[in-house]
Amino acid sequence: xxxxxxxxxxxxxxxxxxxxxxxxxxxxxxxxxxxxxxxxxxxxxxxxxxxxxxxxxxxxxxxxxxxxxxxxxxxxxxxxxxxxxxxxxxxxxxxxxxxxxxxxxxxxxxxxxxxxxxxxxxxxxxxxxxxxxxxxxxxxxxxxxxxxxxxxxxxxxxxxxxxxxxxxxxxxxxxxxxxxxxxxxxxxxxxxxxxxxxxxxxxxxxxxxxxxxxxxxxxxxxxxxxxxxxxxxxxxxxxxxxxxxxxxx
Amino acid sequence: xxxxxxxxxxxxxxxxxxxxxxxxxxxxxxxxxxxxxxxxxxxxxxxxxxxxxxxxxxxxxxxxxxxxxxxxxxxxxxxxxxxxxxxxxxxxxxxxxxxxxxxxxxxxxxxxxxxxxxxxxxxxx
Numbered sequence: 001x002x003x004x005x006x007x008x009x010x011x012x013x014x015x016x017x018x019x020x021x022x023x024x025x026x027x028x029x030x031x032x033x034x035x036x037x038x039x040x041x042x043x044x045x046x047x048x049x050x051x052x053x054x055x056x057x058x059x060x061x062x063x064x065x066x067x068x069x070x071x072x073x074x075x076x077x078x079x080x081x082x083x084x085x086x087x088x089x090x091x092x093x094x095x096x097x098x099x100x101x102x103x104x105x106x107x108x109x110x111x112x113x114x115x116x117x118x119x120x121x122x123x124x125x126x127x128x129x130x131x132x133x134x135x136x137x138x139x140x141x142x143x144x145x146x147x148x149x150x151x152x153x154x155x156x157x158x159x160x161x162x163x164x165x166x167x168x169x170x171x172x173x174x175x176x177x178x179x180x181x182x183x184x185x186x187x188x189x190x191x192x193x194x195x196x197x198x199x200x201x202x203x204x205x206x207x208x209x210x211x212x213x214x215x216x217x218x219x220x221x222x223x224x225x226x227x228x229x230x231x232x233x234x235x236x237x238x239x240x241x242x243x244x245x246x247x248x249x
Numbered sequence: 250x251x252x253x254x255x256x257x258x259x260x261x262x263x264x265x266x267x268x269x270x271x272x273x274x275x276x277x278x279x280x281x282x283x284x285x286x287x288x289x290x291x292x293x294x295x296x297x298x299x300x301x302x303x304x305x306x307x308x309x310x311x312x313x314x315x316x317x318x319x320x321x322x323x324x325x326x327x328x329x330x331x332x333x334x335x336x337x338x339x340x341x342x343x344x345x346x347x348x349x350x351x352x353x354x355x356x357x358x359x360x361x362x363x364x365x366x367x368x369x370x371x372x373x374x
Contacts, residue, residue, distance in 0.1 A: 146269025146285060154264065186264025197262035199281070201273075 002033030002083075003056040005044060005071055007063030010087050011037060018102055022062070022085055025106040033060070038070065048074035057081060058240070060109065064088040065129060069219035072126045076119055076236050083109050083240040090220055093129050096161045096172060098242030108242040115245075116235035117175040120160045120218075122228050127218040128237065130163035130173075130180075131230070134214050140182055141207045148201070154186040156208065158230060161247060163217075172247050178234040179204050205231040259289075263298040270303075277307070279314070286318075297331045304336070319353070 004026075010019060026032055033056070036047050048059055048071060059075050060083040061067050068084065075082045085105040086094035097115075099105050120127045133156040139149035140156070157163045159173040159181040166172045173181040179202040187194045208228040215224050259273045263280040271283060276291035279299040286303045287293070293307035299314030309324040315333040320326065322340040330348030337353040345351070 142269075144269075146267055146271045148261075148265060148267045151264050151266055151281075184262070184265055186262055188262075188264050197264055197280075198260070199262040199265045200258070200260045202259065202275070 001054075001056045002031055002058050002060055003048065003051040003080075004033055004035045004060045004062055004085075005048070005067070006035060006037045007061075007067040007070070007088075008038050010063055015087055018087060019062075021103050022087075022106060025103045026109075029106055029110045031106065031109055033058075038063075038067070044071045045074040048080070049078055052078040052080050058083050058109075060085060062087055065090050065093050065220040068093055068128060069126075069221040072119065072128060072219070072237070076126060076233070079238075081114060081238045081240060085109070090165070092162055092165055093219070095165060096129070096246045097239065098245030099240075100242065109240060111243070113241050113243065114238055115176070115241045117237050117239055118160055118178055118180075119233045119236040120158065120180055120230065121233065122158070122216070122218050122223055122230050123225055124229075125218055125221075125223055126233075127160065128175075129161050129219050130157060130159040131223075131228075132157055132163045132217045133208065133210075134216070136210060136214065138208055138210045140184075140201075141209065142203060143205070148184070148199075150184055150186045152186065154184050157183045157185075158208075159183060160232070166246060169246070169248075175247055176235060177202070178232055180230065180232050182206065261299075263296075295332075297329075310340075 034051060038044055058081045059071060061071060062085045084094045084099045086099060086101050099108050122131055135153055135155045137153060138156060139147050141147040161175050162172045182201045182203055184199040186197050188197050210226050213224060213226045215222050258275060259277045261267060261279045261281045265281040267283045268285055270286045272288045274290045277289040278294045280296040282300045284302045287301055287305045289307040292309040295301065295312045295314040297313040301316045304318040305316055306321045310322045310326045312332045313329040317335045319336040320334060320338045325342040326338060326340040327344040328346060328349040330346045332349040335352045338351065339356045341357060
């Protein structure tokens with residue numbers, strides 16, 4: 001049984017035609033299920049838990065990365081399978097999972113290739129793709145063992161898969177190794193030019209400290225703080241992937 | 250709190266400094282500054298720009314930077330011409346390029362199977 005979660009923005013007129021095509025394809029493939037439309041004050045968690053209790057096995061998100069972020073807690077806690085039909089932007093998660101846009105996503109849904117992937121947590125908020133931090137003075141601390149900081153200002157990303165649309169395979173982390181990649185980008189002078197360098201360390205539990213409160217983006221959703229506690233839940237999420245998924249396990 | 254490696258590389262670029270004891274279960278490449286012990290179950294590469302102020306332990310090592318501490322390598326330690334080690338070295342196999350500097354005691358525990366070789370730079374004609 002399927003439950004379809006429509007984000008409120010997909011109810012905009014500009015998505016009307018795309019949505020109609022998707023719904024027709026779902027009917028053709030015999031994958032119909034209950035449709036739940038998210039609204040400003042509607043809590044998706046309770047709805048999903050209720051539907052899973054009634055026998056729903058697959059929660060299909062119709063929307064973008066931020067839509068996934070809204071339902072990930074309920075999907076992980078309920079043990080349901082997550083599926084995506086990407087509509088709108090950004091859809092980094094769908095790209096990395098190999099799910100095509102629009103109608104073609106319905107075919108990936110029917111093929112039902114399932115992977116178990118890790119889920120990250122930042123200050124208790126779950127994320128699937130990763131976390132983007134603003135440029136600034138920060139340090140990363142691994143318990144009492146060590147701490148690391150850029151010599152000058154640098155940027156920081158935490159990757160379970162990829163934070164931005166990946167440019168190459170190196171930008172995609174393995175989401176099944178129970179590790180998050182801490183990636184610090186710094187600029188170094190090379191002759192007359194500045195060159196970009198990337199520090200990359202795989203960790204499963206660590207903290208990030210900023211000198212003042214900042215807003216970070218976890219799966220495109222804002223999380224505010226000055227100190228961030230980050231860890232990982234190993235293979236906590238069952239998700240449908242496409243044949244052309246970009247990550248290696 | 251335990252740090253786990255995935256067998257993939259840890260890379261510390263020259264624009265980054267680390268303080269404390271750093272351990273990895275995979276390979277490690279260091280271009281930056283580390284103040285504290287470094288231990289890798291895999292191979293370690295210490296680049297020309299790297300400085301390490303403490304002890305280094307690894308499976309194999311390729312050293313071009315500066316280490317102020319002892320170096321303990323299970324397999325082969327290879328020192329290039331820019332390497333500077335101010336401390337003792339313990340390794341089973343050692344390759345030293347001309348120009349490398351070692352100020353410390355050298356121990357090679359398995360003498361029967363070890364090879365110590367010094368590669369001299371050729372003088373220009």
